[in-house]
Amino acid sequence: MTLAARLIQEAERARDELCDLTARLVRIPSVNPPGEHYRDAAELLGGELAKNGYAVSYHAAVGRPEHTAQHPRVNVVGRLGEGAHPAVHLNGHLDVVPAGEGWTVDPFAGVIRDGKLFGRGTADMKAGIAAAVLAVEVARRAGLSLRGSVELSGSVDEESGGQAGVAWLCEQGVIRKARVDHVIIPEPLNPDRICVGHRGVYWFKVTAHGRVAHGSMPFLGVSAIDQLAHLVERARTELGPALRQRVTAMPVVPEGARHATLNVNSISGGQAGREPQTPCVADRAEAIFDRRFLLEEGFAGAKAEIEQLLAKAQSEDPSRRYTLEDLLVFHPVQTPAGSPLVAALARAIGSVYERAACLVASPGTYDHKHFARLGGIEHCVAYGPGTLELAHQPDEHVRVDDLVRATAVMALTLAELGVFAA
Numbered sequence: 260m261t262l263a264a265r266l267i268q269e270a271e272r273a274r275d276e277l278c279d280l281t282a283r284l285v286r287i288p289s290v291n292p293p294g295e296h297y298r299d300a301a302e303l304l305g306g307e308l309a310k311n312g313y314a315v316s317y318h319a320a321v322g323r324p325e326h327t328a329q330h331p332r333v334n335v336v337g338r339l340g341e342g343a344h345p346a347v348h349l350n351g352h353l354d355v356v357p358a359g360e361g362w363t364v365d366p367f368a369g370v371i372r373d374g375k376l377f378g379r380g381t382a383d384m385k386a387g388i389a390a391a392v393l394a395v396e397v398a399r400r401a402g403l404s405l406r407g408s409v410e411l412s413g414s415v416d417e418e419s420g421g422q423a424g425v426a427w428l429c430e431q432g433v434i435r436k437a438r439v440d441h442v443i444i445p446e447p448l449n450p451d452r453i454c455v456g457h458r459g460v461y462w463f464k465v466t467a468h469g470r471v472a473h474g475s476m477p478f479l480g481v482s483a484i485d486q487l488a489h490l491v492e493r494a495r496t497e498l499g500p501a502l503r504q505r506v507t508a509m510p511v512v513p514e515g516a517r518h519a520t521l522n523v524n525s526i527s528g529g530q531a532g533r534e535p536q537t538p539c540v541a542d543r544a545e546a547i548f549d550r551r552f553l554l555e556e557g558f559a560g561a562k563a564e565i566e567q568l569l570a571k572a573q574s575e576d577p578s579r580r581y582t583l584e585d586l587l588v589f590h591p592v593q594t595p596a597g598s599p600l601v602a603a604l605a606r607a608i609g610s611v612y613e614r615a616a617c618l619v620a621s622p623g624t625y626d627h628k629h630f631a632r633l634g635g636i637e638h639c640v641a642y643g644p645g646t647l648e649l650a651h652q653p654d655e656h657v658r659v660d661d662l663v664r665a666t667a668v669m670a671l672t673l674a675e676l677g678v679f680a681a
């Protein structure tokens with residue numbers, strides 16, 4: 260029997276455990292925002308790791324503004340075979356987005372129906388965490404022994420940027436290059452695909468400054484709302500076509516996200532809508548934009564283009580006045596070509612699925628950026644059992660067969676990397 264076959268068999272035997280651990284994690288509604296029940300989720304995972312022989316530590320993001328008495332940001336890290344190489348870090352985020360409307364099942368019950376495990380956070384990404392935990396056990400049960408080391412972490416706030424989660428763990432040196440060679444994040448990118456990075460994110464606010472006047476004589480003032488509307492329209496008609504022309508060489512999925520994009524997240528101006536109104540020309544209006552930029556564009560170029568758009572609009576009409584404020588910047592990341600981690604994972608997918616693995620890049624960002632930029636660990640990928648399209652949707656679920664297979668793939672990858680050996 261081949262090693263792949265043995266690992267598939269052990270993963271099959273762990274089917275109920277995989278479902279049970281996923282369901283128990285789903286039943287803790289670790290909803291972000293605001294960051295509910297993080298400690299409970301961390302302790303559940305930590306307890307599981309301790310039971311499996313890991314040295315477990317908890318890391319609250321003390322000093323981060325998000326870490327409050329009401330909503331503590333608690334991360335958990337387990338270590339097995341500490342200090343030995345090759346060293347793999349398996350990381351999953353414990354937070355989930357709010358359930359939202361449209362569910363036909365209880366989003367926090369973890370029910371199984373027709374071979375699918377339902378619940379908020381099943382695909383994204385509690386099934387992935389369960390797969391990571393059980394992949395290590397499956398390798399051991401198949402008779403392999405640990406030659407390197409495994410770190411397994413449950414981190415917070417991925418859905419809101421990860422500053423109190425993976426970023427914080429990297430900044431504190433809890434996760435660091437000296438002790439980690441490879442990182443696998445079991446995010447839901449489909450179980451036969453390897454995700455090798457993501458585009459960059461630039462969130463910025465444009466404020467239009469007008470001049471207040473009586474609303475019955477708007478010609479005496481300058482409407483900030485009109486000014487902002489002008490700018491939003493120019494961004495759409497002048498910048499939009501240019502962005503659609505640009506294509507990255509990264510294998511971003513879906514196809515449409517291979518281009519640079521711009522979205523208006525929010526817009527507000529003048530008097531608050533619910534307040535009793537007075538007749539006034541709005542002297543202030545603001546819009547928040549979400550610009551996804553390509554590796555080839557870079558942040559400086561993406562920002563300069565916005566500055567030029569504002570400057571051009573102002574130069575054409577001196578009554579227009581805009582200010583620009585950066586809200587958030589995440590740079591694009593890409594796993595290096597020829598990464599041994601990608602090769603090992605591709606071989607494992609090939610053996611378990613009997614077809615070639617597909618390399619993709621994510622349309623959105625995930626914690627890869629922090630491992631790469633703050634942790635300095637370049638060999639990082641996302642690979643997990645869930646499917647991308649189900650993330651953040653009503654009736655989110657993971658196919659139990661995918662959960663089992665992805666666990667076998669992860670166990671085989673640990674063997675391919677030499678973390679486990681016969």
Ligand SMILES: [Zn+2]
Nearest residue numbers: 383384417446
């Ligand atoms: Zn996720």
